[in-house]
Amino acid sequence: MKRKKKVISFFSLLLIAIGAIYMKDIEEIFKENSPVQNREVEQTINLDNQSTVKVYFLDVGQADSILLENQGKYMLIDAGNNEDGPLLVNYFKSLNIETFDFVIGTHAHEDHIGGMDDIIENFAITTFYMPDAITTTKTFEDVLDALDDRSVAFQTPEIDGTFSFGDCKFQVLYVGDDASDLNDTSIVLRMLYGNHSFLFMGDATSKVEEKIIKKDLSSEVLKVGHHGSQYSTTSQFLEQVKPQYVIISVGKNNSYDHPKEATLNRIKNSGAKIYRTDEMGTIVATMDQTTLTFDMIQTNTNG
Ligand SMILES: [Zn+2]
Incomplete structure (x- = not known):
């Protein structure tokens, strides 16, 4: 045993x-x-x-809304008119967006922040930027209320500050604080990625163009200020930016008659190719470090 x-x-x-x-x-x-x-x-x-970096110049009629995507992250520059808000929310949800790393209201006019309250109510937002120029319109107050409800801080970036979004670097070229001319409070951004550079002008006019003219403005793609109005996009400015492509975010048959013929001629003389949301719908720029292509897509975001 x-x-x-x-x-x-x-x-x-x-x-x-x-x-x-x-x-x-x-x-x-x-x-x-x-x-x-x-x-x-x-x-x-x-x-x-x-x-892959994608920049969507969304068709929101006579207004601005630009969606950027990189590394599965999203950024929004402006949110169209009030009636575009629910359509933008639907479109972003169809892309499975839940969070925006950055949401930027270039300035407090309705055609840029009209749909912003819908965006704030429907998505998580890490950083929200707007100029420190207060107005008393209901549209602006709706934005403040929505930020308050969702405990998102209202922040104003500093001129010449920089921030990163995925592999893209952003330079804050300008932001104004004089509420007597909201267009010229526009946050102006230059994006750098690989060989590419984009300049986003909001509704800034020639007054702002003059203020930033000594900075390095050279950009492959320019989203012109103020929907191609006669008060933006001077020849001197175009000489500094030297864009290969110009984007005009503008509504069909709009009451302002934007873009103005004189502005279009200045852009044509610069040699840049013009893409317009009223003619093409949503325009998507897709790039890797070296190549850049443009496509037109249907987004149903124009309310
Ligand atoms: Zn505008």
Whole structure:
């Protein structure tokens, strides 16, 4: 009996040892495999992300709304008129957007922040920027109320400040605070990504163009100020920006007769190619570090 016990305990020990080795193997296989798999997934994501930035100049009629996408992150510059708000929300939800890393109201006019309360109410927002120029319109108060309800801070970026959005760098070229001329409070942004540069002018007029003319404005793509009005996009300004492509966000048959013929001629003389949302609908710029392509898509965002 004694001998049998010894044999049994010997086999028990052997089994435990084999079990331990086997478990260790499984553990190691598991340890080795999961990080490898993760690394592969991460690499795939990084390659994709570094290769694609999308800028949607959304068709919101006589208004502005620009969506940017990089590394699965989203940024919104302006939110169209009041009636565009629900349509923008639907469109962004169809893209499975839940959070905006940045939402920027370039200035407090209705055609830029009209739909902003809907955006604030329907999406998480990490950083919200607007100029520190207060007005008493219901549209602006709706934005403040929505920010308050959702505990999102109203922040104003500093001139010459920078921030990162995915692989894109943003420079704040201008922001005004004189509420007597809201257009010229517009937050003006220059985006740098790979070989590309974009200049987003909000509704800034030639007064702001003069203020920033000594800065490096060179940009492959220029979203002109104020829907192509005669008060923006001077020849001197175009000489500094040297755009290859000009985007005009403008409504069909709008009552302001934007874009003005004189402005269009100045842009044509600069040699830039003009893309207009009234003629093309939503315009999407898609780029990797070197290449840039433009597409037209239907978004049903014009209320
Ligand atoms: Zn405007």
